[in-house]
Structure formats: C-alpha cells, structure tokens
Amino acid sequence: MMILTYAEENYLKSIYHLSEGGKKSVSTNDISNEMKTKPASVSDMLRKLGEKLVIDYRKYYGVNITEEGKKMALQIIRKHRLWEVFLVEKLRFSWDEVHEVAEELEHVKSPVLMQRLDEFLGHPKFDPHGDPIPDEFGDLKSRPRLPLNELEVHDAGQIVAVKDSSAAFLRYLDKVGAYIGARIKVLDKVEFDGSLEILVDNKKNLFMSKEVAANILVLQ
Amino acid sequence: MMILTYAEENYLKSIYHLSEGGKKSVSTNDISNEMKTKPASVSDMLRKLGEKLVIDYRKYYGVNITEEGKKMALQIIRKHRLWEVFLVEKLRFSWDEVHEVAEELEHVKSPVLMQRLDEFLGHPKFDPHGDPIPDEFGDLKSRPRLPLNELEVHDAGQIVAVKDSSAAFLRYLDKVGAYIGARIKVLDKVEFDGSLEILVDNKKNLFMSKEVAANILVLQ
DNA sequence: ATTATTTTTTAGAATCAACTAAATTATTTA
DNA sequence: TAAATAATTTAGTTGATTCTAAAAAATAAT
Numbered sequence A, B: 001m002m003i004l005t006y007a008e009e010n011y012l013k014s015i016y017h018l019s020e021g022g023k024k025s026v027s028t029n030d031i032s033n034e035m036k037t038k039p040a041s042v043s044d045m046l047r048k049l050g051e052k053l054v055i056d057y058r059k060y061y062g063v064n065i066t067e068e069g070k071k072m073a074l075q076i077i078r079k080h081r082l083w084e085v086f087l088v089e090k091l092r093f094s095w096d097e098v099h100e101v102a103e104e105l106e107h108v109k110s111p112v113l114m115q116r117l118d119e120f121l122g123h124p125k126f127d128p129h130g131d132p133i134p135d136e137f138g139d140l141k142s143r144p145r146l147p148l149n150e151l152e153v154h155d156a157g158q159i160v161a162v163k164d165s166s167a168a169f170l171r172y173l174d175k176v177g178a179y180i181g182a183r184i185k186v187l188d189k190v191e192f193d194g195s196l197e198i199l200v201d202n203k204k205n206l207f208m209s210k211e212v213a214a215n216i217l218v219l220q
Numbered sequence C: 001a002t003t004a005t006t007t008t009t010t011a012g013a014a015t016c017a018a019c020t021a022a023a024t025t026a027t028t029t030a
Numbered sequence D: 001t002a003a004a005t006a007a008t009t010t011a012g013t014t015g016a017t018t019c020t021a022a023a024a025a026a027t028a029a030t
Helices: A006-019 A028-035 A039-051 A067-089 A098-105 A111-120 A167-176 A210-214 B006-019 B028-035 B039-051 B067-090 B098-105 B111-120 B167-176 B210-214
Strands: A055-057 A063-065 A156-162 A183-189 A196-200 A204-208 A216-219 B055-057 B063-065 B156-162 B183-189 B196-200 B204-208 B216-219
Touching: A006 A028, A006 A039, A006 A063, A006 A067, A028 A039, A039 A055, A039 A063, A063 A067, A067 A098, A067 A111, A156 A167, A210 A216, B006 B028, B006 B039, B006 B063, B006 B067, B028 B039, B039 B055, B039 B063, B063 B067, B067 B098, B067 B111, B156 B167, B210 B216
Parallel strands: none
Antiparallel strands: A055 A063, A156 A183, A156 A216, A183 A196, A196 A204, B055 B063, B156 B183, B156 B216, B183 B196, B196 B204
8 A cells, every 4th residue: 555645644634525525526726725735736746646546636627536545534534533532531632622633643654553542442433523433444433413503493412523623613612511412402593693592411501603503513 | 942843853862862871972973873864964964953052063073962952852752751651551562562653653742742641641750661751841760770689570671780790790691682771571580599580672581590680780 | 194094074966845936728708 | 709817737946854976074094
C-alpha cells in the first residue's frame, strides 16, 4: 500500500469529506477552501494524489476518490476519532478542545498503536461528536439521525451528532447544557421563525433558533 | 519562546543527549552519527539552531547548548518519556517497542495535552527504561545508584558504574554481555546464596553471584 | 614546521509543500 | 455565438531538509 505524506493525508481526508453524500466530483476550489491553501497548490497536490492512485483526477473536471483512497481516508478518520475518544474520556478534554490535537495525533503511523488504543478504549463505535468510528476494515455503524428542527412538538430523541463541529458552536452547546447523548424533547415550535423550545435531560428548558437546531442531529 | 520545526527538535534533542555529563562541546561528526545524517546537513542545521539561540555555535569548534535550548530539550524529553509510560502502562507495549512511536508522539504540540497525560498517568517520575521524566519546569529527580544485589525481583535499571574496575572483572562483564549503559531487570533472586538471574537489554538471560552483583552499580 | 589527514563548511542540486503571477480552459452572459 | 467571467492549471519562486562534491580549516604526523 502506497505511503502518503502528512500533507497528502490531509488533502485526502478533505476530499473524502467533500465527497460524502453527493456523488459529484469535488472541485479544486472546494478543496482550496476546505484546506485554506491556494487553488494552485491544490492542483499540484491533485496531480500527486492522482499518481498515487488514491484519487481519479481529470484536469479541469475535479476529482473522485478511488476505492483505495477511500480505504486510506477511513483509516485516517478512524485514528482521528479514536484519539478524540481518548482525549475526552481519559484525559477529560471538553469536546470542543479535541479537534486540533486529534488533527496532529491522527498522523502518527503505527498500526499496532491504533489497535491497542482501540482495545484500551473498549472498541468505541462513535466519537464524542457522535460521528461513527470506522473499524479496521473501514466499515462504520450508521445511526439514522435527523436534524432537530425537523422534529415535531412532543417528539423526543437523543442528541447523537452535530453537523457544524466548529469550536464556537460546540462551546455554545456546552454553555447551554446540550451534549452528545443528551435526551431532549420538543416542547414548542414557533411557526413564525421555526425556533424551538426543548427540554434537555428532563430538567432544563432551552430556546434555540432554527439555525442552531438544524445543526444538531438526533436519534428518535 | 521560539518555535522549532520537527527536524530542529530532533537535532536539539540529540545535542542535549550528547552534552550530558561532559562539559565539552559536541562535534558536527558526533551529531551526524547520532542523527544518521551527513555532516554537511548538520552544519546547515547548526547555523539555524544558532540563529534561534538554542545552541552556541562556533564554526569548526562544535556546539554548546544554551539555557534556553536545554529547557526546550527537556520539554521534548518529558513528552517522549510520558508517552513511553502511557504506551507501556496503558496500552501494554513492551519497553522495546515504545521508542519509535514515542519518537513521533513527542512532537505533538499541545501543552494542555501533556499536562493532562501527566495527570492521567499519576505524575510518573521515571519512564519504563528507568530514565527520569523532567517536570514541567525541566527539573528531574535523580535516583541514587545502588549495588545490583540490592534490587528486588522485577526491579529494572541501568548499569552506570562498577565498584571493582579491575581488568579481570571488566573482562568478565564483557564476556557475559553486560556493560556500562546496559539495561537490566532482575528476573529472580535465589534466597540461599543471594545469586541473581537478570535480563540484559531485554534479550539476554544471565546468572550472577551476589559477589559480582555487589560490584555493579545500577541506576533504578 | 611543513605535510598529510581528518573534520567541517560551502556550494549546488533534489524533493516537498506552499506561494504569486500569468496562461489556459470552462462556463456564463449578453 | 462571441465576449466576459470564473475556475483551473502552469511556470517560476521560496523555505525546509536532505544529499554529493569540492573547498577550507583544524589537527596529527613526519
């Protein structure tokens, strides 16, 4: 299996994330935005990743990730998410602090390390943000989940993930007492702006805008 | 505080280790041997480290590490050794597997990470090889050296000196594969005569009398 | 005290990953 | 459909880290 450099791994991961859902090619500009590098730098990297056969690259028409590339991306994501679990569960990081550190740890290359860490953590299936952790073969458990704003009044569920996992948003959730695993119930929905009143863990009332609710994924 | 690159950190660490003990300057060739890079590459790196004020570099006369450099080296060593403790104690690595992985982990830059890891591990003072772990200020506990025969079963240490340095005794040590710097571990102790079974460098089993052991000083 | 040897540095090149500026291709608009 | 705009690529540069080959300085030997 081809070895990727640190930078190549980061690009591949971005391309994988941008590919999720839609089957359309990912554009140079999309990658440039995601990676915060210039389009010219992206073009260069795409050529390299194409040569290493982890993406299918047609000049001017964007890229598609190959099966081999998908496998490798999932292994990097697996490492990232396992480290996040470690940081939150063992080192008492709050879930908005872990991303940057995991971003570095995910590049440490030692298969046995991840095997042992996985074991140490008890083979977790989801990371602290509720995202699934691929197993060693790249397979991942999926939970049917829908945005909180799509729930009706009286509907109940459990927060399992967030769409926008920016530190600012995670801090906001933390502040208001919402977290992955919290049991919630929709008490009221304002027709005018789509804002919600929800009950968290059967004890705390909380108002949130439609925009915030759309970023929270729940398991009903 | 000046930020060092990955490679600069590794060079600084090597220079620190080569400086230990002796007060003499460290030569370009010494560093070249230690780092497995060519002397020409070392010269270039020394210029950079000199500019960053972590070493005192006089062309053709080798280098001395500065106070600032020593501080930084000790923080890298602290990270390396804390990770080694983690790998051995929590992930069940054997002590000969940990070095390479720790070599990568030591470069992850997050002060809070090391603080929390240190706490999680219970503020260990020594790594699995018996080397002291610098605290956050760079201070390290030194262990008094003691005769090998005073160690208990399962105790580990490093041979640092001999009491009797007669040629005959040194020849004997050489023959059995023990030497200054060798890592040893006491596997068994015979009560009757005080003789020992020890493991040398994690690979060679060795029987020795109490008299011989009493002549070997170890650092625990 | 010269000469020979060893050590160290300089000069120039390669690779990786970023950049800017300019050129090229694709897409949109009039 | 031709011109304008947007997206993308190419060419050339920079900085970091390595290398080889050659020059220079320090040290050892005759």
